[in-house]
Amino acid sequence: MNLVALTGAGISKASGIPTFNEMGNLREKLSRSFFETNPEEFYKILIEMKEKIERAEPNPAHIALAKYNVPIITMNIDGLHKRAGSKDVIEIHGNLEYVECPNCNELYDFNIVKETIYCKDCNSLFQPNIVLYGDIIPLFFCH
Template sequence: MTADGDALAGFVGRHRRILVLSGAGMSTASGIPDYRDRDGVRRGKTPVQGPEFRKLEAVRKRYWARSMVGYPALSAAAPNAGHAALAGLQAAGRLGALMTQNVDGLHQRAGSADVLELHGNIHKVVCLDCHASFPRSFVQGQLVEANPALAGAVATPAPDGDAHLEPDALAEFHLPYCVHCGGTLKPDVVFFGDGVPAAVTREALARMEAADALLVVGSSLVVYSGYRFCRMAAASGKPIAAINLGKTRADDLLALKLEASAESALPALHIRLA
């Protein structure tokens, strides 16, 4: 069923332990593109696949070249009114724990505490060989220094710090490397084709079990790592509400749905419940 703002406020008012699950629609107002249109159809080319990234140098070069160009726009993105309202609702005790499919870190910057990042954080990089960790900004410096010809490139931003760019000279592109062991670097995110780490899954399941309702914000739920929580909630009789522009994979499981953007619906909800 669809809902208006009053119905959503009533939903939040009736439940004291609402688990929030946010997706890419949460950050579009911050200038970070999402993966899908209103019908849940993926835009653009298939994102990099984790198994291919680890196996093929050519895939790693393509990823890092595009990321080198796309990351500055993502790193400059700021939390929007939806992030701020969500943090305010949490601080007021109106919403409970928060899980996100996003990797941009904007929830934390807006003031949300104890954010569980299901898919990791794009601002961190790990070495696949010695497991050292680095800030993404440090790796950006490596990339720019080693690839000055690409440093000034401009391209349309794509989701998660990617860019719509197909470099002509990938053979000459220099990959970043671990300064400790010289090993292979990978952003600390869950690529398509990879699974959510077991420890993160356990914590997410614990949060779902402790909740008395689920609120989905800005996610089509096409990816199973998010949809599974709707299935769990429905199976245990916990109501589900969603704020999303367009279809979701769980539309048939929802108690109510607000067809609105996160940056408009959440501030309005905060005002109603303040």
């Protein structure tokens, strides 16, 4: 028998990570239009989310999926499946591990946005490594 786990916000709720619906108006603030018009505020929100995620621990559901080596497709951006030890994880909405310079095509550790939200080489605004509301899921997830 072949299994694949499809997970979303509910699996991480037991780890203390609220769902986007529980976090107020995040749908608006995690949109492409908000990012483009308010990048400083956008990254402040992501930094707070990242700090909350870093304090969270994988819960028994994450650990069980890792223990049995179940491949996972998740909508979560929290990385808890990987922290639990799962190896075969597709994060269709991305994660908060990196940001990317759209001009240099370089990936940087997410924590760089605590210092600057602009590339030090070309001054382009870093792009988040998550799918924003209003974005289309990248094609490489759709094969």
